[in-house]
Amino acid sequence: MGxxxxxxxxxxxxxxxxxxxFLTAFGIVWGTAAISLLLAFGExxxxxxxxxxxxxxxxIVIAFPSLTxxxxxxxxxxxxxxxxxxxxxxxxxxxxxxSGEYADTFKLLYNTRTLPVDVxxxxxxxGDLRNLIPQEGGRFVNALDELDKRRVIFLGNELAKxxxxxxxxxxxxxxxxxxxxxxxxxxxxxxxxxxxSGRDKDKAFVPGSTFRALTGAKYVDNLIFKATGTDATEGLxxxxxxxxxxxxxxxPSDKEALQMWDTTEGFKFIDTFMLAFRAFLGIVGSLTxxxxxxGVSNIxxxxxxxxxxxIGIKMAxxxxxxxxxxxxxxxxxxxxxxxxxxxxxxxxxxCAVFPxxxxxxxxxxxxxxxxGLLTAGLLGLIGFLAGYFPARDASRLDPxxxxxx
Amino acid sequence: MSxxxxxxxxxxxxxxxxVIRMAGIxxxxxxxxxxxxxxxxxxxxxxxxxxxxxxxxxxxxxxxLMNLVGCLDTPTExxxxxxxxxxxxxxxxxxxxxxxxxxxxxxEMPLLFGGVGKRERQARVTELMDRVGLADRMEHRPTELSGxxxxxxxxxxxxxxxPDVVLADEPTGNLDTSSGGDIMGLxxxxxxxxxxxxxxxxxxxxxxxxxxxxxxxxGLILRDEPTGxxxxxxxxxxxxx
Ligand SMILES: Nc1ncnc2c1ncn2[C@@H]1O[C@H](COP(=O)(O)OP(=O)(O)OP(=O)(O)O)[C@@H](O)[C@H]1O
Ligand SMILES: [Mg+2]
Numbered sequence: 001m002g003x004x005x006x007x008x009x010x011x012x013x014x015x016x017x018x019x020x021x022f023l024t025a026f027g028i029v030w031g032t033a034a035i036s037l038l039l040a041f042g043e044x045x046x047x048x049x050x051x052x053x054x055x056x057x058x059x060i061v062i063a064f065p066s067l068t069x070x071x072x073x074x075x076x077x078x079x080x081x082x083x084x085x086x087x088x089x090x091x092x093x094x095x096x097x098x099s100g101e102y103a104d105t106f107k108l109l110y111n112t113r114t115l116p117v118d119v120x121x122x123x124x125x126x127g128d129l130r131n132l133i134p135q136e137g138g139r140f141v142n143a144l145d146e147l148d149k150r151r152v153i154f155l156g157n158e159l160a161k162x163x164x165x166x167x168x169x170x171x172x173x174x175x176x177x178x179x180x181x182x183x184x185x186x187x188x189x190x191x192x193x194x195x196x197s198g199r200d201k202d203k204a205f206v207p208g209s210t211f212r213a214l215t216g217a218k219y220v221d222n223l224i225f226k227a228t229g230t231d232a233t234e235g236l237x238x239x240x241x242x243x244x245x246x247x248x249x250x251x252p253s254d255k256e257a258l259q260m261w262d263t264t265e266g267f268k269f270i271d272t273f274m275l276a277f278r279a280f281l282g283i284v285g286s287l288t289x290x291x292x293x294x295g296v297s298n299i300x301x302x303x304x305x306x307x308x309x310x311i312g313i314k315m316a317x318x319x320x321x322x323x324x325x326x327x328x329x330x331x332x333x334x335x336x337x338x339x340x341x342x343x344x345x346x347x348x349x350x351c352a353v354f355p356x357x358x359x360x361x362x363x364x365x366x367x368x369x370x371x372g373l374l375t376a377g378l379l380g381l382i383g384f385l386a387g388y389f390p391a392r393d394a395s396r397l398d399p400x401x402x403x404x405x
Numbered sequence: 406m407s408x409x410x411x412x413x414x415x416x417x418x419x420x421x422x423x424v425i426r427m428a429g430i431x432x433x434x435x436x437x438x439x440x441x442x443x444x445x446x447x448x449x450x451x452x453x454x455x456x457x458x459x460x461x462x463x464x465x466x467x468x469x470l471m472n473l474v475g476c477l478d479t480p481t482e483x484x485x486x487x488x489x490x491x492x493x494x495x496x497x498x499x500x501x502x503x504x505x506x507x508x509x510x511x512x513e514m515p516l517l518f519g520g521v522g523k524r525e526r527q528a529r530v531t532e533l534m535d536r537v538g539l540a541d542r543m544e545h546r547p548t549e550l551s552g553x554x555x556x557x558x559x560x561x562x563x564x565x566x567x568p569d570v571v572l573a574d575e576p577t578g579n580l581d582t583s584s585g586g587d588i589m590g591l592x593x594x595x596x597x598x599x600x601x602x603x604x605x606x607x608x609x610x611x612x613x614x615x616x617x618x619x620x621x622x623x624g625l626i627l628r629d630e631p632t633g634x635x636x637x638x639x640x641x642x643x644x645x646x
Binding site: 310313314316317318319320323398399400401403 | 475477478495497514515518519
């Protein structure tokens with residue numbers, strides 16, 4: 001039987017069995033859409049959590065040097081620990097990156113405008129650690145800036161908007177501490193769900209060397225560092241404390257002297273949470289698949305029963321068992337492809353009209369076509385197997401027996 | 406249409422010129438509670454080019470016999486050299502048209518399975534529908550046809566593949582005398598072209614137009630004799646090889 005003829009007959013047969021075609025298709029559409037949506041929202045939610053937390057930086061540790069709380073080697077408690085660039089150079093080895101942060105609030109001038117701005121003096125690596133990604137055409141503080149104590153400034157996006165409005169800030173000069181600073185970059189908008197000294201969008205960043213030279217600051221307000229891998233963080237925290245404790249003579253077990261905020265703990269929680277969330281989605285998805293599969297296979301079963309007579313007649317008219325089964329297969333495939341596509345489109349449409357307002361919390365649902373196709377394929381396969389064997393049995397019956405069934 | 410579905414046990418070799426050979430065929434329907442012995446030992450030989458009418462009262466086993474001859478069913482017992490490897494066209498007593506497709510498509514079906522090209526199918530179906538007087542009913546569904554019209558569609562379908570052997574079960578059962586006669590005329594024409602025909606009928610007048618009458622009663626052949634009303638078998642076979 002030619003392919004075209006086969007297709008024509010197939011279309012006709014499908015059209016003549018409207019209800020059952022519809023039911024089978026509906027089962028696959030529903031299953032595909034439900035599972036795609038489930039996973040899309042799960043994925044979107046996960047990404048959103050990560051984006052929100054990554055606003056501060058991924059897997060970084062923030063350390064705040066402060067007062068000792070335990071006497072050590074004859075030194076009383078309540079001593080301030082002062083960390084400088086030399087300390088940073090000492091502990092730098094073995095870390096993925098470390099930067100001190102010198103912070104203060106200064107008046108910033110541009111044209112006739114004056115506003116108070118939180119300014120941080122940092123090393124170039126700070127940008128990577130804290131996810132300070134520049135908008136197109138800009139850059140963060142770089143190694144040469146730091147080396148030459150250049151007067152360059154990187155602005156938070158909100159701050160830039162406040163100062164410059166719709167004018168392009170990069171290349172412009174602002175006055176800070178009585179010196180002209182060239183704007184080299186503006187922060188690309190990001191979501192940030194936590195901070196330790198205000199949101200990055202409202203802040204300004206300059207090279208640490210410039211900051212020290214202009215203000216006379218010698219000691220960092222805090223340190224930011226990151227291990228090469230999440231697993232190494234614990235050990236490196238201990239290393240940093242050990243080195244600094246040795247140099248500044250405080251008890252390494254003193255939790256107050258160098259307070260640490262380890263954001264990897266948050267990430268670990270998110271990982272565990274997501275694992276549980278995924279397992280939940282997996283169970284719901286599997287149940288949907290099972291229920292859908294049972295539905296589809298039941299329908300296919302009925303279909304074959306209904307069509308046993310038809311199969312008998314066709315056999316008596318000279319059809320081969322093979323061509324009957326092939327037609328059956330083609331029908332199932334056609335239904336699967338169409339319904340799977342509709343299911344995916346449906347899911348995509350729902351994602352598309354998903355209100356913008358919710359995105360900050362549950363994220364933007366991301367459809368995974370491969371999951372949708374897999375689901376549709378699986379449901380199709382179930383339906384096919386459920387129909388194939390009875391159809392094969394029917395085609396093996398004596399035609400008269402099949403016709404009378 | 407050509408080759409019949411499967412080979413079965415109990416097959417006996419057909420000698421040259423023999424289309425149907427049945428020896429000691431029994432068919433028992435086991436419905437669970439009761440066993441119906443529809444055929445109780447049938448011996449029947451039909452040669453190529455014969456025109457056989459099968460008559461007998463209702464329930465005597467005629468349809469059962471036809472199904473076995475056409476390899477559409479398996480005998481419970483007995484040897485069968487059947488019409489396998491020949492093209493067989495069936496006209497079923499209950500028509501067995503596919504309800505969801507048109508009369509045209511029903512007639513086209515065996516041609517589809519036989520791998521006949523579109524153009525040829527179109528021509529063949531049109532010609533056959535015309536022959537059975539249904540040229541204006543081609544796009545009708547079986548449910549939109551009368552009993553006699555359905556029967557004629559079934560006949561057209563049986564003839565679609567130009568079968569060597571036609572097995573027809575009450576092909577005129579739903580037709581008035583005149584259209585029944587027309588159909589019988591069609592069969593005679595097929596026979597004259599050298600085909601083998603086995604036609605089941607209640608109508609003795611029509612049966613007498615065949616070359617041979619086989620009377621079935623209670624699952625046995627009661628009578629099997631030539632009618633002499635048509636050209637003799639020998640003549641028929643001589644002129645058509
Ligand atoms: N599938 C079946 N299951 C059980 N019994 C059957 C079956 N088919 C036929 N029979 C029985 O076998 C016997 C012969 O039936 P068959 O259909 O061959 O009769 P028939 O001679 O064709 O009758 P009619 O002239 O009414 O068509 C009948 O008694 C019938 O009840
Ligand atoms: Mg009958």
